[in-house]
Amino acid sequence: MSVSRREFLKSIGALVVGGFVPLEEALGQGVAGKPPLVPGELDSWIAVLPDGRVQAFFGKMDMGQSLDVAIAQIVAEELDVGLDKVEVLMGDSATSCNQGGASGSLGISHGARPLRNAAAEARRLLLEQASKRLAISQSELSVADGVISGQGRTVSYSELIGGRHFHHKVEWNKQTGNLMDIKVEAKPKPPSAYKVVGKSMQRRDVAWKVYGTGDYVTDVRVAGMLHARVIRPPRAACKVRGVDESSIKSIPGVRVVRERDFVAVVARREWDAVRAAQRLKIDWHALDDAFPDMSALHDHIRAAKVVKHVEEVKRGDVAAAFKAPGMRLVEAEYEWPFQSHASMGPACAIAEVKAGACTVWTGSQKPHFVRDGVAALLEMPPGNVHSIWITGPGSYGRNDAGDAALDAAYLSKVVGKPVRVQGMRADGTAWDPKGPACVLRARAALEASGKVLAYEFVAKGFSRQHIATNEASPADSLVGQAMGVAAKPTWIFGVPAESYGFDNKLLAWEAIAPLVDNCSPLRTGHLRDPVGPELHFASESFIDELATAAGEDPVAFRLRYLTNERHAAVVNAVAEKAGWQRRTSPRPSQAGPVFTGRGIAFAERNGTAVAAVAEVQVDRRSGRVWARRFVVAHDCGLIINPQGLRYTIEGNVVQGLSRTLFEEVRFDRNSVHSVDWASYPILEMQDAPESIETVLIDRPEVAPSGAGEPTMRVVPAAVANAIFDATGVRIRKAPLDPARVKAALSRA
Amino acid sequence: MATFRMTVDGKRVSVDAEPEMPLLYALRNNLGLNNPHFGCGLAQCGACTVHLDGEPVRSCVMPVSAASGKSITTIRGLGTPDKPHPLQAAYVAEQVPQCGYCINGWVMTAAAHLKKNPRASDAELREALSGLKCRCGTHVSIRRAIKRAQETMS
Numbered sequence: 036m037s038v039s040r041r042e043f044l045k046s047i048g049a050l051v052v053g054g055f056v057p058l059e060e061a062l063g064q065g066v067a068g069k070p071p072l073v074p075g076e077l078d079s080w081i082a083v084l085p086d087g088r089v090q091a092f093f094g095k096m097d098m099g100q101s102l103d104v105a106i107a108q109i110v111a112e113e114l115d116v117g118l119d120k121v122e123v124l125m126g127d128s129a130t131s132c133n134q135g136g137a138s139g140s141l142g143i144s145h146g147a148r149p150l151r152n153a154a155a156e157a158r159r160l161l162l163e164q165a166s167k168r169l170a171i172s173q174s175e176l177s178v179a180d181g182v183i184s185g186q187g188r189t190v191s192y193s194e195l196i197g198g199r200h201f202h203h204k205v206e207w208n209k210q211t212g213n214l215m216d217i218k219v220e221a222k223p224k225p226p227s228a229y230k231v232v233g234k235s236m237q238r239r240d241v242a243w244k245v246y247g248t249g250d251y252v253t254d255v256r257v258a259g260m261l262h263a264r265v266i267r268p269p270r271a272a273c274k275v276r277g278v279d280e281s282s283i284k285s286i287p288g289v290r291v292v293r294e295r296d297f298v299a300v301v302a303r304r305e306w307d308a309v310r311a312a313q314r315l316k317i318d319w320h321a322l323d324d325a326f327p328d329m330s331a332l333h334d335h336i337r338a339a340k341v342v343k344h345v346e347e348v349k350r351g352d353v354a355a356a357f358k359a360p361g362m363r364l365v366e367a368e369y370e371w372p373f374q375s376h377a378s379m380g381p382a383c384a385i386a387e388v389k390a391g392a393c394t395v396w397t398g399s400q401k402p403h404f405v406r407d408g409v410a411a412l413l414e415m416p417p418g419n420v421h422s423i424w425i426t427g428p429g430s431y432g433r434n435d436a437g438d439a440a441l442d443a444a445y446l447s448k449v450v451g452k453p454v455r456v457q458g459m460r461a462d463g464t465a466w467d468p469k470g471p472a473c474v475l476r477a478r479a480a481l482e483a484s485g486k487v488l489a490y491e492f493v494a495k496g497f498s499r500q501h502i503a504t505n506e507a508s509p510a511d512s513l514v515g516q517a518m519g520v521a522a523k524p525t526w527i528f529g530v531p532a533e534s535y536g537f538d539n540k541l542l543a544w545e546a547i548a549p550l551v552d553n554c555s556p557l558r559t560g561h562l563r564d565p566v567g568p569e570l571h572f573a574s575e576s577f578i579d580e581l582a583t584a585a586g587e588d589p590v591a592f593r594l595r596y597l598t599n600e601r602h603a604a605v606v607n608a609v610a611e612k613a614g615w616q617r618r619t620s621p622r623p624s625q626a627g628p629v630f631t632g633r634g635i636a637f638a639e640r641n642g643t644a645v646a647a648v649a650e651v652q653v654d655r656r657s658g659r660v661w662a663r664r665f666v667v668a669h670d671c672g673l674i675i676n677p678q679g680l681r682y683t684i685e686g687n688v689v690q691g692l693s694r695t696l697f698e699e700v701r702f703d704r705n706s707v708h709s710v711d712w713a714s715y716p717i718l719e720m721q722d723a724p725e726s727i728e729t730v731l732i733d734r735p736e737v738a739p740s741g742a743g744e745p746t747m748r749v750v751p752a753a754v755a756n757a758i759f760d761a762t763g764v765r766i767r768k769a770p771l772d773p774a775r776v777k778a779a780l781s782r783a
Numbered sequence: 784m785a786t787f788r789m790t791v792d793g794k795r796v797s798v799d800a801e802p803e804m805p806l807l808y809a810l811r812n813n814l815g816l817n818n819p820h821f822g823c824g825l826a827q828c829g830a831c832t833v834h835l836d837g838e839p840v841r842s843c844v845m846p847v848s849a850a851s852g853k854s855i856t857t858i859r860g861l862g863t864p865d866k867p868h869p870l871q872a873a874y875v876a877e878q879v880p881q882c883g884y885c886i887n888g889w890v891m892t893a894a895a896h897l898k899k900n901p902r903a904s905d906a907e908l909r910e911a912l913s914g915l916k917c918r919c920g921t922h923v924s925i926r927r928a929i930k931r932a933q934e935t936m937s
Contacts, residue, residue, distance in 0.1 A: 099880060099881030099883060238878050240883070241875055241878050241879070241883075242864060244886055245858075245875055245883075245890070246858070246867070247817070247887075251817070251884065253820060306801070306804045306808045309824075378918055379830060379884040379917070379918040379919075380884050381821075427882070428830075457821065459824060460823040460825060678878070682921075685924065686919050687920070688920065689920025689921070712823060712825070712827035712828055717918065718922070719913055719914065720908075720912040721910070723909075723922035723923060723926070724922075724923060726923070
């Protein structure tokens with residue numbers, strides 16, 4: 036919003052506070068009459084339409100895990116309207132405040148808070164109005180499906196405010212992003228009163244996806260739109276020496292856009308842009324040997340200088356405990372590769388720069404930050420950028436979508452027309468920010484009795500935020516970096532999340548510098564459950580190694596040390612559902628070429644506790660692992676929509692299984708070689724589990740925590756532990772692909 | 784440039800394009816259809832799958848000239864909310880897709896396979912669906928939906 040418009044609204048605001056300005060009138064005058072889109076206005080969160088439908092304005096978005104339905108359930112519950120009356124408008128910078136976009140599985144735990152408060156406050160105001168209008172005291176009024184009644188008389192929400200604005204201030208906590216919240220006078224309902232929250236409700240985006248009748252971001256068409264392809268360099272940190280435009284002269288009407296080391300082609304027809312991008316000859320000045328040998332990646336990490344070291348958990352005197360006499364030392368080191376988001380389609384964005392303003396349609400899960408990034412790149416006020424999220428081809432963190440949005444905006448500015456950018460496959464696999472490769476070291480000191488006296492876990496790897504979690508700064512985009520803006524990494528990794536009560540305990544992490552500072556296909560960023568699978572592959576494999584060393588059953592061993600009751604509860608629940616027989620691992624010897632085994636893993640994530648049991652078959656001839664059955668016990672506090680939660684857990688299991696068994700970004704000294712699905716294989720149907728069973732532990736008394744990611748982190752170790760149980764062979768390097776498993780078995 | 788005539792979702796259409804241009808670009812850009820999707824351009828994922836005279840093909844690698852004179856069905860032509868294909872009805876009942884960008888591959892491939900082999904076993908289906916990708920990991924839901932569709936089709 037421009038300053039002048041804001042000023043204008045402020046000037047008329049005094050006239051309308053306390054009254055309701057008709058929405059129709061407001062629409063007729065643009066947005067005049069509607070208070071500015073700021074968190075401190077109730078109208079920024081909720082609206083009642085003339086026909087009684089309700090709109091909730093959500094600054095996050097759903098990507099197919101039914102978050103929007105959960106938000107609608109919460110709003111319907113607080114407002115006492117039918118669920119089908121609530122529409123959730125998501126991720127549009129012109130209709131919602133910046134709640135941080137999709138982030139950290141916080142959609143419900145954080146994202147729903149202001150919506151819940153706003154809905155409760157709206158209900159309170161409407162009851163107040165109804166009381167005045169009907170001259171009946173509020174205590175004698177009740178609400179059902181948007182109709183307030185008392186003493187045989189009724190008035191509906193739509194009669195009271197339909198099509199008009201509340202013009203009611205609420206107290207914003209001055210936070211932007213995930214922590215944004217508002218304080219209101221109304222008191223939200225207690226969970227014991229819930230009728231809609233807690234019930235399984237159908238998704239709203241299934242039918243259009245199944246019948247092919249809706250639009251993805253790839254389907255946005257703007258009049259006069261041109262098609263572009265950005266040409267990423269063949270190696271990391273390449274400089275452009277020159278571009279031979281005559282190399283594409285056989286394709287008429289293609290324009291080459293070059294700014295420093297950023298090169299793109301723009302054409303009226305998409306096929307012309309695709310062909311031109313393939314044929315354009317560019318003289319690159321390449322940096323030689325920017326990467327270590329892929330086989331030496333983890334040696335590089337071990338030897339690399341530590342840029343930041345943080346001891347997150349420190350209890351007792353670990354150093355002394357390791358020196359205590361008579362201790363048995365158990366130690367192990369685990370390795371995790373770079374992994375790609377490899378979203379289903381390469382990212383796409385459409386931008387239209389016109390008259391000093393920009394509209395951008397993006398699949399990025401952080402549309403408000405896209406607004407800020409585009410504004411910074413184009414040097415215009417953020418209020419002049421309108422960023423609209425439209426569901427994209429998959430989104431699991433900071434993938435290539437953030438780059439596409441800024442690419443499109445830049446290109447539209449240069450060519451003066453709307454521009455649609457879509458990547459080719461390699462842009463989604465080779466050039467997305469990667470999940471960081473790392474080395475994870477664990478050691479423990481056991482007393483003769485098997486009791487763990489000391490435990491130490493140190494993660495060392497590339498930062499999880501070489502590229503920031505969002506694209507608010509051009510420094511975190513490829514177009515920005517290619518034009519000379521230097522990356523500004525945040526040094527951060529993480530430690531396992533659990534409650535094992537070892538007397539002496541140290542959990543620490545060490546971050547190392549990126550291999551290449553700018554424009555690197557091995558730049559690292561957030562990938563679904565950032566560093567969760569990495570850390571817990573190691574820590575939960577190691578817990579099993581300790582159980583074996585202590586001669587104890589893996590479930591019993593975990594229960595012996597877990598200090599949090601909810602943590603123990605998911606372990607117990609998963610063991611019971613899986614029919615877990617208590618014994619030590621590995622299983623007694625088996626005959627035949629296919630061995631079977633079971634494994635458990637447990638972890639916590641921001642308040643959510645999850646445990647998984649995997650049952651696997653290991654084919655000793657081929658090394659193929661089939662995780663045939665999964666059982667997951669999940670406790671994320673109050674459950675809003677059990678069916679949505681179950682499907683979200685299932686997706687986590689399968690995506691996590693794919694990362695466990697198959698995924699590894701391949702590269703040589705100069706280039707990333709994982710450029711497509713052949714060179715970056717993911718799990719296919721043959722390897723999908725036969726069944727995934729879930730135990731949902733509902734705790735209405737506990738505020739909801741997240742579910743979008745936690746299950747991901749228990750999958751790798753559950754599988755690795757099951758392979759050990761089946762074969763007696765411990766594999767400490769991911770992915771556990773057939774070649775690695777076969778080699779490990781043949782060494783045993 | 785040449786003109787190619789074909790039938791798409793029951794309508795006769797013509798496309799002016801280079802013979803080697805993939806059918807996908809003709810469907811999306813010349814004809815303005817928003818399905819199928821570009822996933823890889825390499826026939827490695829299935830997001831662009833359509834039926835060509837009833838057989839599933841990857842439109843991202845099939846030259847438009849090879850579709851000349853043929854009948855093409857996209858997921859939109861397979862069924863509608865009023866007259867759904869049993870697989871589409873089952874997909875809705877089982878709430879299968881998450882991001883849903885892969886859906887053409889799974890539905891169009893399975894629909895063609897079930898036409899030939901309506902009682903396909905789990906092993907046969909796993910084989911028939913090999914080569915398809917779903918990044919959100921909805922594979923277990925997909926198998927549930929196919930099983931449900933098989934029940935309604937038999």
